[in-house]
Amino acid sequence: MSTININGTTLYFEEIGEGPSILFIHGMAGYADVWNDQMQQLSSAFRCVAYDRRGHTRSAKTNGIPESVELHADDAAELIKQLHLDPVILVGSSGGARIAIDVLRRYPKLVRGAALSEPPVFALSPSLMADFMSQVKPAVEKALASDQPQTAVDAFFNIIDPDFWGRASDDRKRIYRANLTAMLADLQQPLYQLTTADLGKINRPCLVMYGSNSTAWFTEIAKIVADSIRDCRLVEITGAGHATYAARPVEFAAAVRNFSMSLPIDN
Secondary structure, eight states, X not given: OEEEEETTEEEEEEEEOOSSEEEEEOOTTOOGXXXXXXXXXXXXXXXXXXXXXXXXTTSOOOTTOOOOHHHHHHHHHHHHHHTTOOSEEEEEETHHHHHHHHHHHHOGGGEEEEEEEOOOOGGGOHHHHHHHHHHHHHHHHHXXXXXXXXXXXXXXXXXXXXXXXXXXXXXXXXXXXXXXXXXXXXXXXXXXXOOHHHXXXXXXXXXXXXXXXXXXXXXXXXXXXXXXXXXXXXXXXXXXXXXXXXXXXXXXHHHHHHHHHTSOSOX
16 A cells, blocks of 8 residues: 655555556546455456546545546556556556556557456447436436535446445445545546547557446447457456446456466567
8 A cells, every 4th residue: 555646646556466567447436445356366466556546535636637538547657657567457447448548549568458348438429428428417416416415426326337336335435425526527527539440559459348237338339449449359247237347356357367368478
């Protein structure tokens, strides 16, 4: 459990294990500990690092710097450099997978490969984005206007993955609710611009995962991403919703392990 100064902020991170490096990137309102189960399973063969993204839990706030996928990708790249993780295997869920895609695009030399679980790259499907926002926006706004604005986090997760939120411990829900400001910044940031042609330029092996019980908002985009990356395999996590790693931790870890073991030592 340590902190490191990166790009004008301080990031909290945790590390366990030895071997090829894996960097875990959490999604909306999350924090490093959501990866504890994965790190325990994979640390026998890999050096596993997870961190709180800027503005989340134990990492410093953004101090007025505009939120963007690119900003978080810059943080991840600098963390990789400072901790000497390169070439690293990226593992990201949801918004963390979207950040991993940007690292792949702009910092390919730092990366061996990436496991991407349901990246919400809505620029790939404006119709899916419109449907997503038509449900999420009013629910979040209604909660924000109440006398308990932190329940906007509950409103969000009850839409995107009610099973995940229903199973979350009271302590985990408390931490997620405390990240309300970060969640709103994520929702309000500029749309991350990405095309299938951009994905076709990625030159590192990738694994894309999606949950069999997840919604079309995420599963359809996952399939577009997988179809567009040249060297990519697509895996369905049976019985999982959007938070695949939480619903099926053993299956998720096995998919990441098998993918990682298949990667060449030198890209």
